[in-house]
Amino acid sequence: MILRRPEGLGPGEVRSRQRARRQLAYLITAGAVGGVIGLITGAFDEGDGNLFAGNWAALALDPAVAILVAVLLAFGFVALPLYGFRTIDELKRAQSLIGFTGGALAVLAGFPIWAVLHAGGLGAAPHPFGVWLLAFVGMGLSYLYALWRH
């Protein structure tokens, strides 16, 4: 029986295992949502656009597919993190806040730096996906720093 307490485990250890299982389920769900988004956009992309190249005008999706992907993105980037914030403990919340702060600072500082460098003839003009990547990478690196510090 999966619900029966394993032999030799105290009540605290049982709850710790439940917490670990919930976290694993959360990660699997997040990964599955990301995989479905990638699968759908890969299978139904009708244009020659590329997020990394920045040629947005060439991106093309059927409106219904676009709405579906938008809903999945909102679930993956809003609903899941908010749910996660409600369930994690104070240490992980502190680490997440450091991560989000790093992401915000990366954009706040990164975009104007990128823009002035471009104005000086150094590098391409800032584009939306690049700015999004700044936030994402800044957040990830800051979160890793927080994990290492704790």
Place this chain on the structure above:
Amino acid sequence: MKNRLKVLRAERDWSQAELAGRLDVSRQAVNAIETGKHDPSLPLAFRIARLFGLRIEDIFIDDGDTP
């Protein structure tokens, strides 16, 4: 801030996971508190004190290293 959490846990023969479950936090949080890398919030400090039947100042020692 120093603390006696590891000693108190050892006295009861609890693992970090056991203590974490009783406090409703992750095992990583218990480890971070024990090693002094994370100072618990006041509500968590009260939960810890209640669990061990002690006062907060009996568990956490202010070493004057506050900003």
